[in-house]
Amino acid sequence: MPLKIVVGAQWGDEGKGRIVDWFASQAEFVARYNGGDNAGHSVTVGSQLFKLHLIPSGIVHPQPIAILGNGMVINPESLFAEIESLEKVGVEVGPQRLRISHAAHLITPAHKALDQAMEVARGKSSIGTTGRGIGPAYTDKAARTNLRVADMLLPDFADKMRAHIESANTRLDSLDFPELEIEPILEKFAVYAERIRPFVADTAAELDAALRAGKTVLAEGAQGTLLDIDHGTYPFVTSSSTLAPAALLGLGLGMTVARDAVVSGVCKSFQTRVGSGPFPTEIEDDLALRLRGTGENPWDEYGTTTGRPRRVGWLDGVLLRYAARLNGLTELVITKLDILSGLPYIKVCTAYTKDGKTYTDLPFGPTDLEGFEAVYEQLPGWTEDVSAIRRWEALPQAARDYLDAVSKIAGVPVRLVSVGPEREQIVEANQ
Numbered sequence: 001m002p003l004k005i006v007v008g009a010q011w012g013d014e015g016k017g018r019i020v021d022w023f024a025s026q027a028e029f030v031a032r033y034n035g036g037d038n039a040g041h042s043v044t045v046g047s048q049l050f051k052l053h054l055i056p057s058g059i060v061h062p063q064p065i066a067i068l069g070n071g072m073v074i075n076p077e078s079l080f081a082e083i084e085s086l087e088k089v090g091v092e093v094g095p096q097r098l099r100i101s102h103a104a105h106l107i108t109p110a111h112k113a114l115d116q117a118m119e120v121a122r123g124k125s126s127i128g129t130t131g132r133g134i135g136p137a138y139t140d141k142a143a144r145t146n147l148r149v150a151d152m153l154l155p156d157f158a159d160k161m162r163a164h165i166e167s168a169n170t171r172l173d174s175l176d177f178p179e180l181e182i183e184p185i186l187e188k189f190a191v192y193a194e195r196i197r198p199f200v201a202d203t204a205a206e207l208d209a210a211l212r213a214g215k216t217v218l219a220e221g222a223q224g225t226l227l228d229i230d231h232g233t234y235p236f237v238t239s240s241s242t243l244a245p246a247a248l249l250g251l252g253l254g255m256t257v258a259r260d261a262v263v264s265g266v267c268k269s270f271q272t273r274v275g276s277g278p279f280p281t282e283i284e285d286d287l288a289l290r291l292r293g294t295g296e297n298p299w300d301e302y303g304t305t306t307g308r309p310r311r312v313g314w315l316d317g318v319l320l321r322y323a324a325r326l327n328g329l330t331e332l333v334i335t336k337l338d339i340l341s342g343l344p345y346i347k348v349c350t351a352y353t354k355d356g357k358t359y360t361d362l363p364f365g366p367t368d369l370e371g372f373e374a375v376y377e378q379l380p381g382w383t384e385d386v387s388a389i390r391r392w393e394a395l396p397q398a399a400r401d402y403l404d405a406v407s408k409i410a411g412v413p414v415r416l417v418s419v420g421p422e423r424e425q426i427v428e429a430n431q
């Protein structure tokens, strides 16, 4: 299993962080390939809860080397804050453990301010972004005007940074937002530039050499399939390619090393989404409160990055099958099975109807969901608490039937089931 890609099969927050943590015990490298600190990946080990935003979740294990790939957008302020908070709890994150691609792009205070200003300008049609500057940073990347990590190492970095903030100030002014003070930003970034220097590396070459030497590289996706810029519910998406094939581009790997890649799709036992956009299986009654939780438990459905309550609904099998196809999933990991315990019945969307016609695939993907209504298969629930179960045979028959149904709908075998947030709360499937 030299290259393993872990990708979100829904709208993000599927539990990728805890699953990467599970696989990372066997990995030599753990690498992020897309997005930035819009991601919030939780890993629970005993009484410790780690909330990772930029650094791959595998860092919690002592051995893997963590990589921030070229496909990422990195806010140095968040990066150093995260390194410090990890080191405070005993996770050492020096240059021997973390390497940052010279070709990764930067997020600056100007990108953050523009993200917020543009959301306000969108008014009722706002995307509900995380406000981390993701969209504006990728916009500058595509416009070929952005600053990259490598620029931080060059003598003219301050000049480039000044020009960047000046240009952003013109935009902010046109959006009636206050301009940014340039000097304090330059001072901060001069410090970050010195701090980042020992971490910067040709990560693509390092990963290629590792894979050719038979080492295991775990690629950790951020966000999820339905938030992908091309294949998600556009325009209510993030600004990066989130899918498994993006791991190659976002890490600088060629096709050959990916030939035997395992592609693991993480899918929650129900559906959630944070931010605006279509959600055909959304529910808003008492059952929604039950799935979301009240916020008392750390795993309740409130954003890891923004704290916003997540929208919840039944698992959407049509969109899961779509995710299986686009990512080329070779296995499924189903999380939060414990949350379904005690429900009298469980529904899964198996098709949509529109104007009297039934669709098991969406004609134009999930972008145009207007007028499509979910058709459900209803399965029996179970009453047993599954959180202490570690063997497939010990799961209630109804739970196994549910997992089998999901696997059949997706056309992908289930490999793991997670029954709680703790590292060990995993059941390996007998499939």
Ligand code: GDP
Pocket (backbone or CB within 6 Å): 008, 012, 013, 014, 015, 016, 017, 018, 039, 040, 041, 042, 043, 044, 298, 299, 300, 304, 335, 336, 337, 338, 339, 418, 419, 420, 421
């Ligand atoms: P990610 O963005 O995909 O890494 O997911 P998040 O960490 O944002 O959200 C998943 C939440 O569910 C976190 O609070 C996890 O600790 C929690 N979680 C993951 N798997 C399980 C599970 O099987 N059961 C329960 N109860 N919580 C889980």
Ligand code: IMO
Pocket (backbone or CB within 6 Å): 008, 011, 012, 013, 014, 038, 039, 040, 041, 127, 128, 129, 130, 131, 132, 133, 134, 135, 221, 222, 223, 224, 227, 236, 237, 238, 239, 274, 275, 276, 304
């Ligand atoms: P993880 O990696 C869930 C959503 C935002 C918004 C849209 C665009 O933890 O699964 P952005 O700030 O990226 O421009 O916001 O994408 N979003 C996420 N939703 N999980 C995430 O990451 C997300 N990252 C972005 O809520 O709807």
Ligand code: MG
Pocket (backbone or CB within 6 Å): 012, 013, 014, 039, 040, 041, 042, 304
């Ligand atoms: Mg998350």
